[in-house]
Amino acid sequence: MAENNEAPGSSGILLISVFLVATCGLVYELIAGALASYLLGDSVLQFSTIIGDYLFAMGVGSYLAQFVGRRQPAVAFTRLQNSIALIGGFSAAAMHVAYSYSGGFRLVLYLLVFLVGLLVGVEIPLLMAILKRNYGFRELVSQVLALDYLGALLASVLFPLFLIPQLGLIRTSFCCGLVNVAVAWIFASSFRLRIPLLRAEMAVVGALLLGGLAASERITRWAEEGLYPDPIVLSRSTPYQRLVVTRKHQEIRLYLNNNLQFSSRDEYRYHEALVHTPLSCVKEPRRVLILGGGDGLAAREILRYKSVQQVLLVDLDPEMTALFRTHRYLSRLNDHSLSDPRLKILNADAFVWVSENKEPSFDAIVVDFPDPSNYAVGKLYTKTFYQRLHPLLAPGGALSVQCTSPLFARRSYWCIVETIKAAGWQVKPYHLYVPSFGEWGFTLASQDSPPEPDLRRLPVGLKYLDAAALPDMFLFPADMAALPSPINRLFDQVLVRYYEQDWRSIVDS
Amino acid sequence: MKRRHFLQGALALPWLASCSSRQSGLSGQIVGANFALGHRLRQAGQATVRPPQKVDVVIAGGGIAGLTAAWRLSQAGVDDFVMLELEEDAGGNSRAARYPASPAPWAAHYLPVPTRESTVVRRLLREMGLLRGSNLFEEGQLCHANEERVYVLGRWEEGLFPKAGASSDDFRQLRQFEDHIQKWQKWRDRRGRKAFAIPMAFSSPELRYLDQISMAEYMARQHWNSPRLLWYVEYGCRDDYGCSLQNTSAWAGLHYFASRDGGGFEPKDLQFVWPEGNHRLVQHLERDLGQRLHTAQLVMRISRQGDLWEVQTQNQTWRARQVIYALPTFLRPYLLQEQARPQFTYAPWTVCNLVLDRLPPSVTREGAGLSWDNVLYDSPGLGYVVATHQTQSHLQGPSVWTYYRPWSELEPALARQQMLDSDWEGVCRQVFSELSPVHPDLREACRQLDVMHLGHAMVRPLPGFIWSQQRQAAAQPGKGIYFAHSDLSGFSIFEEASYHGVRAAQEALSDLGKAGADFLRE
Known part of the structure; x- marks a missing residue:
């Protein structure tokens, strides 16, 4: 003291x-x-x-x-x-x-x-x-x-x-x-x-x-x-993204850069809609191209078709495809599709790859990219990109594109649809409900005549898509109905701005 | 770096090509002007070894002016010419570096959609399939969104005008400036000529009085004193001319903002961008040159011998009926033994290519995402351009960034001396310390940093120069000799260089009695 x-x-x-x-x-x-x-x-x-x-x-x-x-x-x-x-x-x-x-x-x-x-x-x-x-x-x-x-x-x-x-x-x-x-x-x-x-x-x-x-x-x-609701079982930073897998009981979730990519509980809804809608438009699909989709889940659905002889998967990140090919839980999720002898993996930037390849050798193309949240990814949603897909598709083929949510990001969704249409495709927009994502949208497209999915071609063993679900997907209620939209161009990507505004208004409300 | 094109002309000074030190995994070197040869320009002419060769036309200089002159001669069926270039590659300021991740520009890196008057460029782009008829572009080669962003107050913003922290008065003055520029874009004289045309030869001479004052003075007379507006306008002058507001003629400053009118295309500010910069155009121009391009040739003397011109390099003498002089004008006293020393001054630049193993995570920090052109507000450099902007659709992989530093705050001679004295480590330090507040992780992502000093990168449009008698006189042909270089326009952009290249070739063709179509008008 x-x-x-x-x-x-x-x-x-x-x-x-x-x-x-x-x-x-x-x-x-x-x-x-x-x-x-x-x-x-x-x-x-x-x-x-x-x-x-x-x-x-x-x-x-x-x-x-x-x-x-x-x-x-x-x-x-x-x-x-x-x-x-x-x-x-x-x-x-x-x-x-x-x-x-x-x-x-x-x-x-x-x-x-x-x-x-x-x-x-x-x-x-x-x-x-x-x-x-x-x-x-x-x-x-x-x-x-x-x-x-x-x-x-x-x-x-x-x-x-x-x-x-x-x-x-x-x-x-x-x-x-x-x-x-x-x-x-x-x-x-x-x-x-x-x-x-x-x-x-x-x-x-x-x-x-x-x-x-x-x-x-x-x-x-x-x-x-703490940003993830479930315990993390695996996290990895690749040169391209941050990959986080969480698991709670039997549910496995994948996050890329903190965005949910799928939940094992309901991903079948998403992937059945993404894959079988275009493949059922094609008589005896033999060769199929997947752009994105490094998790192998779309590939799993494609390989259900007996007629399919070859699948080419073009994904940017080699660590992502390697992980889903070799990891015990993850490869079980995709039914070991990435190790299937019919499938070939190519790790490349899809934007570059489609510009350099013009062989009309695919009966169906499945486009599954992350949402257009920045100008770099936004390039994969431009008129130029969709135009460059034309030469890759064989006559009578069909294409599907994941297009974000028509409910939460309504303007973005219809902007993508309009852009695909402006690139010279016949389009049929469709959507379904995926519990972990909410209402989700896609576009089905073909070249000469409008695409017509045929129920009889669906493989057996599907959990969602059937005679009742299929026609329903093409109907849009008033709160998701078409909006007139400018198209997304390389030098002026309106879509990225729409996307940001649409999702911000959801997050803020 | 919007609106920058440097062109031909790095002959200039001997630059020390000092080799890399490899501390902490960073390699690189100072590359650039062929100094071993450049030195010899000041020494007395040395005996050449080989017997003289004869040719119809010698094109001295392989920058854009020389290349477009050769292109015009070939179009007219004149094939008996040679092109003499100091460097290992033709292209001048439109040369490129090649790295495994991507090629990258060494200087000029974009071409705005040509104006209606820019007939030479339009013809060239049609030939390359980028312009079909007169209105269809190859969209993939136009600059992808987002074109540019500026870092101000800790945040990236889209566009070039720094908005964060700007006052209402800043915005008011910006709007006034933009309206003012629009008025100049619409202005026509009684004969229908534009105020500020590209090529500049099509501009109305009635506004030559604007050349008498500096852009700084012009801004002051309009009562524009907003620091942000002044920065924005000066950025344009540094970008296109390597000059401060004080050293830019008001005519040139207004030309920068008012001349690119989109040539009838919408939107008006489109531009072609390639990973390798304007070297894409060079590759097209030089594809048929073959054996006629002679590189590592230092032109030491050009003299009249009877009816012929004799062009002497360090190891070869050429005899020709005609010479197209596509070199910077300031070399004329040395090469042509002219007494008059033209008052052409040149801005020095330093350009760096940063080879990145991966994009540093900080590219996605705060605000607008990575753009083609990334500018730091109130910074000595002009920022950096991303070579992979047009080719990648992700924000992570390997890339090459091209960093630009004009030495506009120094007198050119002093800046050149500083460049000469600086070593590779010193330049690396400068670049990283300038960029590290924004990208603290850049150094770890960067594997190689190459530096090019361009001692005489671009002619300076000082007040009074553009409309001076001597500039116009320098373009006048002599007997059998024709002058082609962007510096004859008073500023260095692709459109001006190609205009003078084609003009000089057409003058030569006309003297041969082979005047054909006038590319300058149709």
């Missing part, structure tokens, strides 16, 4: 504390702003509200400062530092986890920002009260404020240029927490506060932060896992 015997030079230490406290305080604020922008989008809104929240909390803190540490300001300051270290240091990790595992991300976000702002707000007046003994009022205010703002400058420069690129958000927040603990420790020792409990508190917080820093990789992964 040696509150009164100050060490020489402690006012220097106090001023450095102001500087470091200001730097760390602003970094916490920037972390919250950046994280909210990444996760919620609309960075202007996020930054404005977070800055407002933080400044308001600082105001509240400054007001409350008059009631804090009247008798032992140095002890109060050390405890404050320690609390900031704990709350601020864990803030990024806490927000990540809150986003992944609870619906209350915004609540946690604003609460944490408020708490940190409140504590920082108490801190500066408290420091001024301590410093008052060594300085005159004018000198004091100007020195403290100058250092406070200088710290803010350092933070705002360091944050985007060094901290984010080198450390990332979670590590940055732990490191700042450690700086706060260090300030507390140095402060306490320069004031010779020999209070065992205080030291123990600092040691615990420091240890927690170091532990958090060491585990930050694992925390990131854990937070990511």
Whole structure:
């Protein structure tokens, strides 16, 4: 309790504390702003509200400062530092986890920002009260404020240029927490506060932060896992995408770049509709082309036809096809279709491949690409691309294209249909309900006469497609009915813009 | 890098082709002008080894002007010519680098859809099957969406004007500027000539007064002071001319924005883009040259000997009835022994090709997705162009990025000295430090970085130069000698180079009594 015997030079230490406290305080604020922008989008809104929240909390803190540490300001300051270290240091990790595992991300976000702002707000007046003994009022205010703002400058420069690129958000927040603990420790020792409990508190917080820093990789992964509803059984980053397979009881799900590709529970609906609709238009299909579809599930359906002699699967990612060919669970899902002697795998960019191959050698083509969420994938939905499919199809052949949801992304769906039509195809749009996806749409297309699926050609053993389901797929109720749409061109991809707007309106509502 | 075409002309200075250091897995080198030969231009003429050869026409220079001159001669059935090129490849500023992942441009990397006046380019594109009749394009070779994006305040935005953080006054001035440009696009003089045509020879001379002031002065007189608008307009000047606003004539600055009118096609801002840049056009132009193209030939002297012209290279003398001089104008005092030193000045550039094992994950950060042209607001370089933009439909695989740096803030001579002094490691450091705030993971994805310094990349349209007497006089033919180079237009774009190439060839044909169709008008 040696509150009164100050060490020489402690006012220097106090001023450095102001500087470091200001730097760390602003970094916490920037972390919250950046994280909210990444996760919620609309960075202007996020930054404005977070800055407002933080400044308001600082105001509240400054007001409350008059009631804090009247008798032992140095002890109060050390405890404050320690609390900031704990709350601020864990803030990024806490927000990540809150986003992944609870619906209350915004609540946690604003609460944490408020708490940190409140504590920082108490801190500066408290420091001024301590410093008052060594300085005159004018000198004091100007020195403290100058250092406070200088710290803010350092933070705002360091944050985007060094901290984010080198450390990332979670590590940055732990490191700042450690700086706060260090300030507390140095402060306490320069004031010779020999209070065992205080030291123990600092040691615990420091240890927690170091532990958090060491585990930050694992925390990131854990937070990511929370984005998926089921336990992850396999995750892999290929040069082309991030592949995640989850499994719960008997249900296996595949996610590519966080987007659900299929659930083993109902994927038969999707793949039966995708494959049998075009193949039943063709008399004795012999050669079939699959573009995309590296999971081998469309191939499984194609290989049901006795007449099929050859299947060519063109998929970008060799790791994806290798995984679904060799992995125990996954190859069981596709009935080992990727190891079938009738199937050949070619790992190539479909956009390039169709431009270089013009042999009319396929009786049916199945086009199964990811949704057009960016301009790169969007090329696979352009008029030019569909035109380049013409020479690949043998006379009397048929084509099917996965076209996203006609219900959630109605404009996008009809834009794709119109584009296929504009590329010189006779089209029949169709859709069905896939529980894990919702209402899903496709386009059936052929060259000379309209495509006519023939029920008699369907292979035996299908679980969904039958005499009752087939005609139904071609009927569109009013909320999915055709919309007039411009076509999607390479140099002007309206589809990518529609797609983004359509899905954003679903997510926001 | 919208609207950039550099053309012929890297003969220039001896560049040190320093070899790579291989620290931390990055290889690469400074490639470029054939300096071993270039050095010898300043030395006295050396005895040539082989006996002189005779030919009808010598084309000195194998850039776009030389190549289009050869193309025009061949169309007229004149086949007895040779083309002399300093480098290992023809093409000048339209040369390309070849990497396993993709070819990539060394400089010029796109061609806007030609204007109606651009008859030479239209004819060429028809020949290549890119333009059928007069209205059908091969869509796959037009620039795919998204064309360009700009990085500003930590976020990518579609388009080139930096919108984030702009004030309402910034937007108001941008709208005024755009309306102003539209007025110039519609403007015609009494004889129906455009204000700013491509080729520039078809422009109305009534607006020559605009050449007397700089673009900076022009902007000031319109009360345009928005920093963002000034950046945007200067970006155009740096991109197409390698010049700051102060060093660009207002006529040239307005020409950049008002001249590309889409030639009657919609939308108006379409352009052809190829992975290898404008080398696609070079491949077409040089396909029939065969043995007539002589590379690694330094033209050292061009002189009149009786009725013939004698063209001397480091190891061969050519005697010809006619010479098409398709080299930069500033070399004329050296090669033709002319006393007058024309005041043609040239902007230096550094171009880098970054060979990437994979696209760095940061390409998909915040905002608009990877585009063909990716620009950083308020940055010394012009950004980077993605060679695989037209060929890939994914955002991950190997790629090549071409980074452009004009030295518009320095006097050209000083910039050239700095380029000479800089080594490969220094350039790598500069490039990565400029791009790392946006792509902190670029360095790990990059396997090879090649650098090309172009000492005299493009002629500079300084105020007063474009409509000067000396520029126009430099294009006048002599007896049996014809001048072809983009610098004769005062700025360096494919359309101007090909215009002068065809013009010079037609002057030569006319003197041979073989004047045929006028490609410049139909």
